[in-house]
Amino acid sequence: MRTPExxxxxxxEMRPNVYKFGNLIEDVTAHPATRRMIEGHARxxxxxxxxxxxDTVTTMSTLTDETISRxxxxxxxxxxMIANSRLKRLxxxxxxxxxxxxxxxxxxxxxxxxxxxxxxxxYETNYHASIRRWLGNSQARDIAIAGALTDPKGNRKxxxxxxxxxxxxxxxxxxxxxxxxVRGAKVMIAGVTASNELFVVPGSAYKEEDAxxxxxxxxxxxxxxxTIIEARHPSDMREMEEGPDNPVKGGGITQGYVLFDDVKxxxxxxxxxxxxxxxxxxxxxFIGPYRSAIGGCxxxxxxxxxxxxxxxxxxxxxxxxxxxxxxxxxxxxxxxTFGLGIAAxxxxxxxxxxxxxxxxxxxxxxxxxxxxxxxxxKRLAQEVAGGIGETGCMPSWxxxxxxxxxxxxxxxxxxxxxxxxxxxxxxxxxWLTVGGGIPGxxxxxGSPDGAKMLISRMVDLEHDIDLVKDLLEMRxxxxxxxxxxxxx
Ligand SMILES: Cc1cc2nc3c(=O)[nH]c(=O)nc-3n(C[C@H](O)[C@H](O)[C@H](O)COP(=O)(O)OP(=O)(O)OC[C@H]3O[C@@H](n4cnc5c(N)ncnc54)[C@H](O)[C@@H]3O)c2cc1C
Numbered sequence: 001m002r003t004p005e006x007x008x009x010x011x012x013e014m015r016p017n018v019y020k021f022g023n024l025i026e027d028v029t030a031h032p033a034t035r036r037m038i039e040g041h042a043r044x045x046x047x048x049x050x051x052x053x054x055d056t057v058t059t060m061s062t063l064t065d066e067t068i069s070r071x072x073x074x075x076x077x078x079x080x081m082i083a084n085s086r087l088k089r090l091x092x093x094x095x096x097x098x099x100x101x102x103x104x105x106x107x108x109x110x111x112x113x114x115x116x117x118x119x120x121x122x123y124e125t126n127y128h129a130s131i132r133r134w135l136g137n138s139q140a141r142d143i144a145i146a147g148a149l150t151d152p153k154g155n156r157k158x159x160x161x162x163x164x165x166x167x168x169x170x171x172x173x174x175x176x177x178x179x180x181x182v183r184g185a186k187v188m189i190a191g192v193t194a195s196n197e198l199f200v201v202p203g204s205a206y207k208e209e210d211a212x213x214x215x216x217x218x219x220x221x222x223x224x225x226x227t228i229i230e231a232r233h234p235s236d237m238r239e240m241e242e243g244p245d246n247p248v249k250g251g252g253i254t255q256g257y258v259l260f261d262d263v264k265x266x267x268x269x270x271x272x273x274x275x276x277x278x279x280x281x282x283x284x285x286f287i288g289p290y291r292s293a294i295g296g297c298x299x300x301x302x303x304x305x306x307x308x309x310x311x312x313x314x315x316x317x318x319x320x321x322x323x324x325x326x327x328x329x330x331x332x333x334x335x336x337t338f339g340l341g342i343a344a345x346x347x348x349x350x351x352x353x354x355x356x357x358x359x360x361x362x363x364x365x366x367x368x369x370x371x372x373x374x375x376x377x378k379r380l381a382q383e384v385a386g387g388i389g390e391t392g393c394m395p396s397w398x399x400x401x402x403x404x405x406x407x408x409x410x411x412x413x414x415x416x417x418x419x420x421x422x423x424x425x426x427x428x429x430x431w432l433t434v435g436g437g438i439p440g441x442x443x444x445x446g447s448p449d450g451a452k453m454l455i456s457r458m459v460d461l462e463h464d465i466d467l468v469k470d471l472l473e474m475r476x477x478x479x480x481x482x483x484x485x486x487x488x
Contacts, residue, residue, distance in 0.1 A: 160213040174262075
């Protein structure tokens with residue numbers, strides 16, 4: 001297992017290829033725009049060494065029997081899915097925000113473990129052996145892997161090969177015996193700057209004419225031809241500030257645009273190259289575990305909103321009784337997504353390749369709740385916090401320390417606790433509800449509308465109709481009278 005320092009050192013050793021605000025970032029572990037995201041991911045590495053967290057954060061490798069990071073493990077049964085939800089809740093508890101530079105890659109590798117097995121069975125390819133070799137090696141190196149599925153997509157009504165710009169979806173532009181060459185982009189990739197490698201998977205199900213877009217591979221984040229542009233973030237200013245204006249030490253994440261300019265991918269790192277008929281399986285295999293365990297993410301952040309709301313109420317001279325109803329609603333929201341995610345994880349099935357695949361219907365139902373309930377929890381936290389938490393409308397920490405007017409600002413922020421204490425709580429609530437801590441669970445992991453579309457396809461309506469027919473003894477359809485005329 002790598003220490004947090006070893007992890008950060010591995011990022012410093014990479015070729016600088018991350019830009020923000022027009023500048024190349026030489027050291028992502030030190031630059032104010034990226035270092036907090038790295039600190040959040042480093043917290044995962046640290047947790048592996050902490051007695052109270054190591055069982056959640058680490059597991060035994062099914063490939064080597066060594067202790068490894070859970071983020072590099074194969075999910076092989078319901079117990080692993082429960083641990084997955086607990087891990088996500090824990091990481092939000094510890095960092096306040098998303099550490100998606102590891103978990104999306106983890107889901108991608110589990111999805112492609114199953115898909116490579118299926119492709120090999122049909123075409124006698126060697127993809128499964130390749131992913132096995134790469135995974136064993138990655139576990140030994142204890143690397144952080146971001147997951148890249150989302151393409152720019154152009155016109156949403158058109159498929160990849162119908163787009164005016166053929167690069168609107170990442171595609172294979174050339175093939176040699178030893179490599180494939182890819183061009184295009186993957187966008188909104190969580191924690192990409194905090195990762196050592198990228199796991200690329202098709203973002204949707206494609207048709208035969210889209211075969212060049214059916215591509216999956218792993219690649220070092222700093223490979224030749226890859227450029228990353230970090231997203232501008234709603235709370236960039238505060239992310240870059242020191243002190244309590246940035247309330248969470250190890251948190252903050254942004255999503256990068258990853259540009260692939262004719263990038264060479266060695267064949268032994270390729271897990272799909274043209275097998276378009278497996279793209280649907282790939283995306284469904286990804287969203288099963290992802291949309292289950294994401295319920296743990298938002299519950300983990302909800303825990304913090306409950307704690308911060310209670311402390312703010314106390315700071316204002318109120319007690320829990322004044323906000324009990326709101327706290328109860330917040331707890332119900334947290335446990336709904338956490339519990340439904342676990343249920344989806346447990347009620348799955350074993351894929352012949354050995355990985356466990358959660359119940360897809362329930363995972364998608366959970367996705368819809370994840371895209372709705374946390375917003376209600378945030379609204380409640382803001383309601384409790386008052387205006388200073390809702391939009392963070394207070395002078396900066398620097399102004400609070402000003403020798404001339406600072407004492408007055410602190411005096412007028414003081415209630416049951418000193419002004420600075422209310423200030424810090426309000427900044428945290430702002431950060432959790434409108435700032436850098438927002439997990440982005442509306443679209444992260446796919447849109448709720450997309451999930452609803454899958455739900456409506458998966459619901460077995462005929463079964464429900466049959467139930468009613470049985471109950472009402474309507475099983476036999478009424479027969480048409482002989483010789484009766486029917487109108488066209
Ligand atoms: C915080 C955050 C983290 C993320 N992290 C990652 C990551 O790590 N890796 C990754 O690969 N991606 C990541 N994403 C991207 C995420 O997967 C996408 O945002 C999501 O899939 C939706 O795609 P889009 O943003 O392009 O929305 P769009 O495709 O533009 O969709 C917008 C709306 O239009 C609807 N829509 C789209 N097409 C159609 C259609 N044909 N007909 C009818 N309605 C349609 C959608 O349902 C949605 O409601 C992240 C996003 C966020 C916000």
